[in-house]
Amino acid sequence: MSASGLVPATTTGVFKDGPLEMTTVSANGGTSFISDRGDDPEHKSTAADVVAMQRMGRTQELVRHFRTLSMISFVALSTTAWETNIFVFTQGLKDGGRPGVMYSLLWCFVGFVPIYLSMAEMASMAPIAGAQYHWVSEFAPERYQKILSYLTGWTSTLAWQAGNALGMFEVGIVIQAIITANIEYNAPRWHATIINIVFTLFALAANILGSRALPYWQNAVFALHILAFVAFLTPIWINVPRASHHDVWALWENRGGWPTLLLSVLVGQMPGISAHVGIDTAAHMAEEVRDAAKTIPKIMLVGFGINMTLIFLTLLTFCYHIVDIPTALDDPTGYPGVWVIRQSMSQPWLNILLAVILILEVFGELSYFAAVSRDLFAFARDNGLPFSQWLAKVDTKRQIPVNAYIFSAGFSILLSFIYLGSQVAFYAVVSLSTVSLLQCYMFSIGCIMWRRIYYPHTLPPARFSLGRWGLSINLAAVIFSLWGFFWAFWPETYPVTAEGFNWASIIFVATLVLAMIYYVAGGRAKYHGPVVLVEGPSKPSLAHLPNELLDSIGLLIRSFDDVHALALTCQRFSKVFLPRLYELNSQKAHPHGGALGWAVCRDDLALAQRAIDTGAQLDMGFKPCRRLLSDDDLHWLAERETFGSSYYDWVTCNPYRLYYTPIHTVVKCVTTPLVQAVWRGNVAMARLLLSAGADVNRQPCKTRAPLAVAIERGRLPMVQLLVETGQIDWEKMHGHNCKALGLAAHYNSPEILEYLLPYIKDEDEDELYPITAEIRSALEVAIEHGRYGMVETLLAHPKMNPKWYLVQPLAMKQLKAFQMIWMHPSCKREINQGAHCNAIEIAAQHKLSDTVAFLKDDMRERFPALWQKRYFQKDKSHVEASELGDSEST
Known part of the structure; x- marks a missing residue:
């Protein structure tokens, strides 16, 4: 991948007599126009969305059709909370009985609260389709950012693809349940495969051809989702006999054959865990939600609450109305939930209810399919997968990732053929969905917890913040994610057979091995992680005052029209204020650098562009020591040996390390904006400076040229960017x-x-x-x-x-x-008998016995006569003497 593929959107501003006009230039040459209010009408983005995407280095490619209510409906339908739990709570009924089903659901709900609170905060900081792997890349320790985000991206992709395949099969399960409820039907496996293929192709066509309608039918189907739920519960509570309270809340059972009841209950909690995963579909759709940083956290938490309510009432209904558990487990359909519904209504009404459930499953899978394609598109956009360029392509007409849809459909169809050969193998693959999602939750939340402990000042601003409770909530979330991850690998019954074995552990490890093979084979050269595009943390300065005021107005006031005059006034004020500030950008007026140096040290792309537009000197040396620096900056300066012991004195004496002021020494370190941008790894900043005419060979005092700094820091994208200018003076390296x-x-x-x-x-x-x-x-x-x-x-x-x-x-x-x-070909031609003897003598003089032995062996092969003459007799006599000595000692 060329360096250009790593360049985020750059924003340029042009001052005219009227409002400031901004243009976002994408890496592929496309543009999207930002209005004077800071929003993007073409993609329906608010000013806050534009700022968030620019901070993450992304160009808006998808249209933000979704609003709060439609996305809540989307989450509820894609997770199909009560419909799916009709068919999946069987394991809990076997392992733990009715109390196990109810109590495990409740403690899993309590455990997932900190998980979704943590992810809601991260979605507010970085509302992007990549979600967990992006958060890992941004918040993990720098040393592990690349590999951890890469593995999280693979497991996330696997989780959503496996969940998609399972969702397609659930539609077939409902169809076969309707048939089985009416006639004696022993369904062969190929029937399920055919149903899956047909429905997958239908879902593919519906999502591509009806992409623009996707947000608009969500609310209507969500209403049907709620109405059907009421229609499903009411006849059961009226017509079906009830079990006692003791049976539901205190009659524990162990039908899985486990040695102890406690172990059986813990194994049976998996339906409770699986019921709560998947709410992060909202995070993967973040680039299509208006005002995502504010809306996505709200959607996730409201969706989580709605799902828990529906699931709790569903399972409570079943547990109170399954009077005879063995009979319910032996239902012809294989699902105790269908047995309960059958007891509550006549066959025609049962068929109608199952048909409604089928319709909801179909619409729910269409929504889920959309989220799956966004997750795949996001990871491919960062070159994390084979054929990433093709997978990440967005159809310009429909503005959706069509190729990601096609691959996901093909993957689901391929898995359906596994079902033909082995039902166990198929469910082994699709069972990875819950395991992989829990691993993604654990990694992403663990990374933000690490950053919250060690570098809290580098966390991006969040419109949904956990505040002082953040660390405690993150810790609880990581612990419960690890708890669920551990139990997700256990089989349902004991003793374990090949058919009953939980193959998720084997498939999960195999997937990680496959990911690492691809990483070593070439993935590490292509994948750099989304963090390379993210703008560094910054703290508002006086120069940001006008724009910060405008951003605050755009974020906090719903009706921008009411303050439009104030906004224009502030923009006109900035035209006078900012250029006067940039006039200080001269060595004489400001010996520690001006606005451009300040912008580069703070990774502020917009401020750097404005400084350039107002005449900043691109190659002027400046001293970064009084800039707003991170700990990495300070260590870099210490490595340059410009401070000596005074650096450590300063660290000891100054508790506010974010602002650097040397104590005992006159700072000699001088750098240029380009060198500083290269060292910080800000490809976008370096590209901006080069495009404005910065000297790629400028070598300031006490530092090396930009290319040398890029090589020293091991930044391949930066090296590519500098070399591709074609202006490198190799003699200065x-x-x-x-x-x-x-x-x-x-x-x-x-x-x-x-x-x-x-x-x-x-x-x-x-x-x-x-x-x-x-x-x-x-x-x-x-x-x-x-x-x-x-x-x-x-x-x-x-x-x-x-x-x-x-x-x-x-x-x-x-x-x-x-x-x-x-053994090099050019050396073989040079080696003669004299060179051989000379090399052996030099090696012997330096007591390099292994080298001497190698040269002698080589001489014996190339020049046997010379070896016979010079070394054979000596070696022979040496061996004989050694043997004689051994015999005497014996």
Whole structure:
């Protein structure tokens, strides 16, 4: 993937006599126009949505059709709370009985409250379709951001794809239940497969062709969802005999064969856990919800409450009206819930109710299918999957990810063929949905909990905040996610058979292994995580006052028209105020840098653009030490050895480390905006500076050129961006007495090394092997640090001539690297008998016995006569003496 694929939308502003006109430029060249109010009418985004997407480095591609009520309906229908629980509470009835079903539902509800509170807060901070894997990437420790978000993205994709396949099959289950309730019907497996294929193709066509209608039928079907629920409960409470309160709340049972009742109850809690997962469908639809940062948390919590109410009443009804559990379990349909409904009404009314449930299942699966496609689209957009470019493509006419729909439908159909061969294998795959979602919840909430403990000031602003209770709620959420994750791998019955074994553990591990294989094979070079696009945390300054005021007005006041005159006044004020501030951007007036340096240190793209528009000096050196810096900035400055011991004195003395003021020393560290942007890894900022004319070779005092800094930090996208300008002066890439390739070898960046190799020209041979004593070659650095993979890569280069190393002790000390050099084609041509003897003598002088042994063995193969003459008699006599000594000692 080219560096351009990692560049977020950049926002430019043009001051005219009227209001400020803003244009968002996407990475693929498309544009969306932001009005003078800050919103995006084309995609129906509010000003808050525009700000949130820009902070996350994203271009709005989907249209925000959904409002609060329609999205609440969407969540309720996609999870089909009471309809699905008619068919899935059987395990709880076997393992724990009726009390197990009710109590496990209640404690699972209590456990999921902190989970959804935590995710609601994260959705308010970062309302994006990627949800959990994006949150992991943004909040995890920097060292683990990439791998943790990558694994979370794979498990999230697996969870939603498996849930989609199961949802398609649930429609077939209801159809077969209707048939079985009327006639004697022993359904072969191929019937279920055919039903699944037909319905999957129908759902694909309906979602693509009817994409614009998706938000508009949600409320009507949700009303049917509630009315059908009332129609389902009422006849049961009127017509079916009831069990006693003791039977429902105190008569525990163990029909699963487990050694103890407690173990049976804990195994039987899985229906209660499964009933509550999936509310985060709202988070995956965040890019299609208006004012998402405010609306999504509300939707998740309201949807969770509605679902719990419906599920509780459903299971309470069943538990009070299953008088004979064995008879209910032996119902021809296989579902005790259908047995209860059959007792409450005549056959025609039963058929009507099941038909209504079928309709609700169909509409619910259409909604769920949409959320599945958004999750797949988001992860592919970040290059986390094979064929990501195709999967992430958005149809420009319908403005939906059509290819993600097609893949999801194909995946569901392929799983249905597994059902033909083995019913156990099919349910082993689809059972991963709950397991994988719990893992995603645990990782994402665990990461924000870590950031809340160590770097609370870096958390983005949230319109739904947990406040001082955040850490406690996050901790409770992680604990319960881990609890559910553990029990999700247990089988339903004991003793365990092949048919009854819970294969989710095997499939889950296999999926992680598959993900890591793809990651090692090439995924790590393509996937960098969404965090590389996210703007860093910042704190409002005086320069932000006008725009902060406008943002506050847009967020807090519903009717913008009422304050339109105030907004225009503030914008006109900013035209006078900001340029005067930027005039300080000169070394004489402001020795610590002006507005552009301030903007770069704070990762503020919009402020940097305005500074450039008003004439900021792009290549002027500035001292970043008085900027608003993070702990990483301070450690970087300490590594530059510009502070010495005074840095540590300052850390000790100054509790407010966010604002840096040196105590004992005059700061000598000078950098440029481009160097600072490169070090911080802000690709968007660097691209903005380069497009404005920043010098890619500008080398300020006491620091290296931008490319050298990018190599040092191991930032491949930044290296690609700088090299693709075509203006790199390779002679200025000095650092550690080596050039670009040597720096890549020194900092152990094999990906950067491979990327830079094609750019080495004939006049730059000292990059590969020594020409002068002043420059250390990349091969020398790689050998010195024992990086054999890089040695092999460099030796494979057609211009490589490593004969200089044949007699160098540096190479001989690293035997594996020396063997590679010795066997290099260009070296083989140079090696004669004299060179062989010389190399052995040098190795012997430095007491490198392993190298001597290797050279002797090689001489015996190449020059047997010479070896016979020089070493055979000595080696033979040495062996005989050794044997004689052994015999004497014996």
